[in-house]
Amino acid sequence: MKASETNREIYLECEKRHIFLLLMFVGGFYGAYTYSCRGGVFCNAQTANFVLFSMKLGQGEWLGALYYLIPMSAYLLGSMLSELLPGPIRRRYMLRWDTLLIGIEMLVVLLLGFIPDSAPFQISQVAVNLICSMQYNTFRQARGIPMATTFCTNHLRQLG
Numbered sequence: 035m036k037a038s039e040t041n042r043e044i045y046l047e048c049e050k051r052h053i054f055l056l057l058m059f060v061g062g063f064y065g066a067y068t069y070s071c072r073g074g075v076f077c078n079a080q081t082a083n084f085v086l087f088s089m090k091l092g093q094g095e096w097l098g099a100l101y102y103l104i105p106m107s108a109y110l111l112g113s114m115l116s117e118l119l120p121g122p123i124r125r126r127y128m129l130r131w132d133t134l135l136i137g138i139e140m141l142v143v144l145l146l147g148f149i150p151d152s153a154p155f156q157i158s159q160v161a162v163n164l165i166c167s168m169q170y171n172t173f174r175q176a177r178g179i180p181m182a183t184t185f186c187t188n189h190l191r192q193l194g
Contacts, residue, residue: 054176057169060139064162068105073155075105077162079170108160112167120172135172139165 047053065078076082083102090099120131142165146158175181 049176049178051176054173054181057173061166061169064166068159068162072158072162075102075155075159077105077109077159078166080106080109104156105159105163108163109167112164113171115164116168116171132172135165135168139169 061078065076068075068077075086083105087099087102087106090096090102116131116135123129123131123134142161146161149157170182173181
């Protein structure tokens with residue numbers, strides 16, 4: 035048996051490079067989409083939202099600061115859901131959580147495609163925050179190396 039065949043057997047499908055590359059591109063798209071088209075909020079990760087939130091507070095723009103609490107709260111909720119859901123799903127169904135999450139992401143993105151531009155931005159922001167948080171919390175490593183799929187700071191660190 036070749037070494038490459040052995041390596042394929044060691045890692046789960048969700049830990050293979052091509053899956054992580056795809057998830058990284060999708061995570062980048064989510065951030066670009068929500069910032070450029072859906073209200074100037076980064077929904078793939080929250081660091082920029084915390085900075086923008088703090089800047090609004092520093093400028094005394096209280097309502098503007100509250101605007102950023104929506105995506106940050108949705109991200110927190112997604113993180114909590116991704117910790118709570120895998121156990122019951124594993125016990126009741128023959129489906130892995132990571133596989134189900136990819137299906138959920140695909141469904142959410144499909145549904146977002148039908149939301150008109152006139153709809154409140156928070157609908158898409160909350161949806162994308164939830165799925166990005168669950169993706170970040172679920173896909174934590176590739177081939178045994180700690181990874182993060184939703185923000186590029188991690189990609190630069192890994193490259194280094």
